[in-house]
Amino acid sequence: MTSFTTPFLRRIAVLACLLLSATVAWSGTTKAYTFQAKSYPGSRERQYKVYVPDGLSGAAPLVMALHGCQQTHDDVLRDWGLVQAADRHGFILVTPFITSYDGFRNTNCWGFWFDQHRHQGGGEPEDLVRIAKEVETRFGVDPRRRYITGLSSGGAMTVVAAVAHNEYWAAAATTAGLPYGEDAASVSFSCPGSASFHTVAKVAADMKAELNDAYPIPLLVAQNERDCTVVAQAGRNIRDAWLKAFGDAAHDTATEARATERACVPFFGEDYGCRQVIYTSDAQTASRSVVETVFFRGPLDTPDTSDTDHGHYWVGGEQGRDGRWAVRRGPSYPDIVWDFFSRHPRTGPAGGDPGQPTPQPEPACTMVEASAGSHLAAARAVPGGFWGMRALSSGDRRDIGFAWDFFFAVTLYQGAGGLWFSQPPAGCTP
Structure with a gap:
């Protein structure tokens, strides 16, 4: 009797511990919210979720974590290992869902390549910072520790957000993103x-x-060096443009700013030769980073059968999940990203008072005369009408x-937020 019950009770105890640990891993609260579209150009109603670990005290x-194309905010919460990282490190996790969008895109892509969605004062980057400010009105947030990350189109939009609102975000982390x-x-x-890219000089x-x-x-x-969707050159171009934009004249190249290199830790299963290189303002290891790179040679294939098997994914680490464009094995993004964030709180005045709207930019007042088809191709217009057969000015x-129609010319005028209008917008003269 004893020989049976003792192992049995041990198994029950182990099972109870596992269940308890699973409960602890999701010990916080997830709440869903709806961001209401604002009056500035390109704003839309967007859903978002906020995960708050239990036991947070103070600010x-x-x-903020941005999903990629063909994903939603639920994929981020379920697969990326960030919920567990939030529990371990005590941060509030915000996961916006693009919800709806304009222009020709793959499903649920953030519109980083549309001019109307990469400037302060309009479109998706403005909505994202407003969502973060909404969260600040509900929860205690440290204004010196506001961070943003994302994958693929979400990684590209992370770059846009960091540039368009560097007065608000303390640091950013882009994974498989673009310049x-x-x-x-x-x-x-x-x-x-x-792929083809703009020159680093133009990006900077x-x-x-x-x-x-x-x-x-x-x-x-x-960046996965073997990624076939966002090729590795994209990551190197981001690095080089960041150094040109933010490094000093004596340390604005990868060679001049390189401070140190190390193995990527932690990792789950295999590190795939991952190396983390740190570039600082003066090439000294004690100095604050301008940019850091995490490059590895991961597999192309992924466990999820709906994936494209292009080596394009978020690495969730041990507590992540094999899902759509998400894998567990490899350098653990949640830990590596958080380590980077924790080392880079905002210095100087903390901008972005949640009670104050972002100042609206002045209209550009540029005039372009081109065919409807050319305006559409250049994202000055968006498809509309029956089956998208008409071109509509984006503003x-x-x-x-x-x-x-690539024959008859139409004049459009650029207003604020990179949007284009059929008539000169307010503040511009014909």
């Missing part, structure tokens, strides 16, 4: 990957033109002609 860090201002040609659709110049604060926001760039949504 906590905020981490600021890139267009759709920067994404590959087959293996081996092939575009960044400097957009920045509204002197704060040199630190950035972590995570005031006026019908400017057939989407396939």
Whole structure:
């Protein structure tokens, strides 16, 4: 009798411990909210969820995580291991869902390549910072520890957000993301990957033109060298542009700013040769990072059968889950990203008072005369009408002609937030 009951009771005890540990891993509270569209151009109603660990006291860090294409905020919560990281490290996790969008896109992509969605004062980056400010009105958030990360199009939008609102975010981490201002040609659709990019000089110049604060926001760039969707050159270009935009003249290249290199820790299962390189303002290890890179050679195939098997995914580590464009094995992004964030609270004045709206930019007042089809191709117009056969100006949504018309010229005027109008917007003269 004893020989049977003792192992049996031990198994019951082990099972109880496992159940208890699973409960502890999700010991916080997840709440769903709806962000109401605002009056600035490109704003839309968006759903988002907030995970708050139990036992938080005082102002906590905020981490916003942006899903990739064909994902939702629920994928982030379920698969990325960030909920468990929030429990371990005590940060508030915010997961927005794009919910709806304009223009030609893959399902649920953030619109990093549309001009109307990469500037302060309008579109998706403005909605994201407003969502974060809404969270601040509900929970205690440390204004010096507001962070943003994302995968794929979410990684590219992370870069946009960091540039457009460097007055608000303390640091950012992009995974399989793209340089600021890139267009759709920067994404590959087959293996081996092939893409074209803007020059680093242009990216850096575009960044400097957009920045509204002197704060040199630190950035972590995570990239699978074998990724066929976002090829590794994208990560190197982000690094180099960041150094050009935020490094000093004597340390604005990867060679000049390189401070140290180390193995990526922790990892789950295998590190795939991962190396983390730190680039600082003066190439000294004790100095604050300008940019850090995490590069590894991970597999192309993933366990999820709905995935594209292009080596394009978030690595959730031991407490992550094999899901859509998410794997467990490899350098643990939740831990590596959080380590980076924890080392980079905001320095200087903390901007972005949650009670104050972001100042609206002045209209650009640029005028472009082109065909409806050309305006559509350049994202100055969006598809509309029956089956998307008409072209609508992106700002005031006026019908400017057939989407396939490349013969008859129409004049559009650029307003605030990178949007285009059929008539000169307020503040501009014809």
